[in-house]
Amino acid sequence: MARSGTRIQAVMAEIRSRIVSRTCLPGTRLPSVRAQARAMQVSVSTVVEAYERLAAENIITSRPGSGFYVAGPVAPLALTQLGPRLDREVDPLWVSRQSLEIEAAVLKPGCGWLPADWLYEAGVRRALRTLARADTPELTEYATPLGHPELRRLLSRRLHGIGVDARPDQIMLAESGTHAIDLICRFLLSPGDKVLVDDPCYFNFHALLKAHRVQVVGVPYTPHGPDVSCFEAALREHSPRLYITNSGIHNPTGASLSPVTAHRLLKLADTSNLVIVEDDIFADFETSAAPRLAAFDGLERVIHIGSFSKTISASLRCGYIATRGDWIESLADLKIATTFGGGRLASEALLIALTDSGYRKHLEALRLRLASQMQRTIVRLESLDIRPWLVPQAGMFLWCRLPPGSDAADIARACLTDGVILAPGNAFSQSPDAGEFMRFNVAQSADERIFEVLGRALEGR
Incomplete structure (x- = not known):
């Protein structure tokens, strides 16, 4: 009995997996009980019982003389069901x-991330005490669409220090670095598009891109940056829309991009429709600044992003996007559509911490x-x-x-x-x-x- 029950559950799990991964959408006809039995090497009666149980749960419906069909509505997206089972x-x-x-x-x-006692706790506490005495709007109001003006001016000056020329009106605050990438993906990608990532790369790039239903293509990473010959081959074969990478310090390898590799990458990108997203989240860990693609490119096809969750506090959710001026307005509309006004308190606290003499x-x-x-x-x-x-x-x-x-x-x-x-x-x-x-x-x-x-x-x- 236990074996039979396990087989029935296996059939049910297989059908649920197809529905949750959206391989089978509402109205899709399921394989016949005989076809499913052959495919899973179980008895016909096992599949019949599994289908009947799924029908009892209103996951599928039976149409006499026609078969079993997936019931609606579309199942919520489950990222763990997409791609190969790991x-x-x-x-x-x-x-x-x-x-x-x-x-x-x-x-x-x-x-x-760093242990809690390695972060800038003292500066965060001073910032929060200052904000506790602030005017009411600082504590209660929505932020403007682009975000805190003074923080954007500070970010503009910081970016200038690493060669990235971004005016404050070319910078928009986001809820985090990950939110910044998500907005960019919404702005530039459609399901089925190709996206280049480093191999290896930060693992959440894979998870986020999976949520956007795009195809990820890995480019081998070397101690000096992505393998340029493989990058060129990927451009030619896949015509990708985006390339997402780390600048400064690479995650997970710890490598730094060389100037030669940076110039060769941008020269190749000029022959395509590729947009490069440069994640600079580890900038403050550097002892000497590595080349930034956005500095060489002038923010024409490179979008520069970052946050301060690794050095100040992961609780202060605030990132930024620096890009060309004609893209900022559309990104601001997307930000309003997905988060409305954004967080004002976090950006206020972050500005105070960053300008604190102790930072x-x-x-x-x-x-x-x-x-x-x-x-x-x-x-x-x-x-x-x-x-x-x-x-x-x-x-x-x-x-x-x-x-x-x-x-x-x-x-x-x-x-x-x-x-x-x-x-x-x-x-x-x-x-x-x-x-x-x-x-x-x-x-x-x-x-x-x-x-x-x-x-x-x-x-x-």
Whole structure:
């Protein structure tokens, strides 16, 4: 009986999966009971029972003499059902959810942010005390469509310091860096479009692009930026609409774009309709500024975005978009349509924190602390025969190759049972060798228990 029940549930799960992934839309005729039985190698009676149960749940309907059909309305979009089925442990959304939801006692060398006591807590507290005494509109009103004018003027000056010439009226505030990319995708993409990403890349790029129903094409990333020959081939073969990348410090590799590679990329982009989205979220970690595509391009086909969640506070949700003036108005309309006025309080607090006399000292101390922890983490990982792909000039990430014969997803699963969340390479890349790599956040890797758990997992592989 248990076996029969399991088979019936398997058929029901398969049909639900097709409906949730929108492979089967309302009104779609399901395979006949005999065809479904052959496809899943079960008995006809098993499929009949599964279909009847689904009909009882109003998920499908029976039309006598015709068959079974998907009932309406269209199922809510479930991102985990799109694309190839992966082990949940190596799915980008799983990594994010575990890092965000799990209790504080769990160790998180796989997460993408600093420990709470490494952030600019003192500056945030001073900003909030200042705002508590502010006029009522600062605490209660919507923001203007482009966002806080003085913060945009400050961002304009900061961008000028890295060679990006963006006037305040070419800058729009968003709710976060991710929200900025989402708005750009809504503005420029249609379902089925092709989008280039680095391989490997920040795993949430994959998740966000999946939500926009576009086709993602990976371009191998090198220590100096994307492989230019592969980039050229991808432009020729796929005619992509967007290329999304990190500037400054790359996630997950920690690499920096070279000037030669930047110039060659832009020269190739000039021959196409490609728009480049340059995510500069790690700018304040740099000890010396790497080239920015937006600086070379003058914001003609490059859109520059960023936020301060990595250095000031992830609770102050505020990002920005810097782009050509004729695109700002349309992006502002999209922002109103999706978030209306935006958050005013966060931008006010962020402006105060950024202009606080202590922020520069905070960054200097933070960079030194990261550099020191980077070296300690490298030494500790190398004792386990885990080698960095490169030693970054700055930042918090190490992209590492595991010992021969290791599988990153298996190691991550084993460590999870011992309270350590890792970020296996499979979440960042769909390449065949992705399972040989792991991303480590050095700021979250100070606890010796991480390496004890990791060592046991490697021994048991």
